[in-house]
Amino acid sequence: MKEKFKKISMNLYQMKNEETNIDIHVYLSDKLFNEFLEDESLRQLYNASMLKGVISPVVGMPDIHTGFGLPIGGGMATDWQEGVVSAGAVGMDINCGVRLITTRIPAEELTKERLRKILEIISEYVPSGVGKSSAVKAFRKIDLEAIASIGVSYFIDAGYGRKEDVLRIEDEGRIPFADAGCVPKSAKERADQLCTIGGGNHFIEIGRIGSVFDENIAEFFGLQKGFVYILIHTGSRGFGHQICTEFSKKMWDNQDKNKTFAPVKGLACAPIHSKDGIEYLGAMGTAANYAFCNRQLITYFVREAFLKVFKKDEKELGLDVLYDVAHNIAKKEMHGGKWLLVHRKGATRALPAGHPDNPQIYKKTGHPAVIPGSMGTASYVVIGLENNRATFNSVNHGAGRVMSRKRAKEEFTEKELLKQVENVFIASKDLKSLLDEAPLAYKDIDEVVNTLVDAKLTMPVAKLKPLAVLKGEGEES
């Protein structure tokens, strides 16, 4: 597959699917193209270019790696009228995403002792690790109808946050498609994981703002060098996973009935306006709201922990939500004068300045797109530039894996893991369970972010340096 791709401009490789006349674009530096590109991930983009109603180009991001159906770091838009929706092209973890919280706390004031105490308090209320359900009993039995129809405001009105938080969440934490009536029973049974982190690459990170690349925008975002930030990376947990599994199977089984075709199970799809399509979007929207609520409830306990340890009032500490953005989702968007369904899987929406879909407060700058690095490595805040219409306004979502979880577990030891994360404190009692998350199992975040910067699709605003990460089997569990 790789040999069929030709470099057509700075960090952009292309091939054409001659049968369907759809282009495939992959954004990679020469180093990423030559050293870290799996042929299978390109084949997955090619497969996506065969679906009904797909709009050229199918896009690969610099953090591309093989996934289920569409690669992670993949974008596929389909025509809203004629096209299909694919559950696998959104991914298992519906609305996996990140939320960045800024503070007015200089990093020097966050002593090791305070940091440990904060992490201890957070982990008491926010479990981490695979399969964990809510520590707070009330969150195990929740009103899915309210989550679908009201979204994050439902919990804010109940006291878990500030009114203004919702203005700094993508779609105000309420996806228009959401319909709890479309959620399969098997998924409803798994909706007991609100206010949990989960496993894999999910985490809560506390760090300090490192470099600032654009003084004006950084200041406007409240990103000041040397100040403490908190980054929350998690999604819809087992709930979204179950929805993806159920609908993927249903879409695959109903191919004849729906008159659709998918080359592989992972891209099983249904016409957007078919029963299966409408129901998937209703369930996906509910899971997306669930994930926004998950990050909101975690935010509440993060704030509580800081308030308790610093013993200052909330205004003094800041603890403001900068932005909360999804990187596994399908959205109805206008591109080139046409309504499309943009599937982003391991891809972050980054709307440029002036784009009408920006939240009101970010109209002039474009909203912040937050790109987490791997455990113990830097993260970035970037904004999209006009040119990123070439990717349906998408940027990468992280660093991207360079090896499978299985291989990473064989390759690295706990000692090597600690060396790789340098001085970052890893709050987990079971480092062994984190070997697949070792930084060297991922690409270099600088290389990945700079690939789109050099291609002039995006602009870095600030770089974030972690001090501590809470993930995997938490300290208390």
Place this chain on the structure above:
DNA sequence: ATGTTC
């Protein structure tokens, strides 16, 4: 990513 092989 995931009650990591319903």
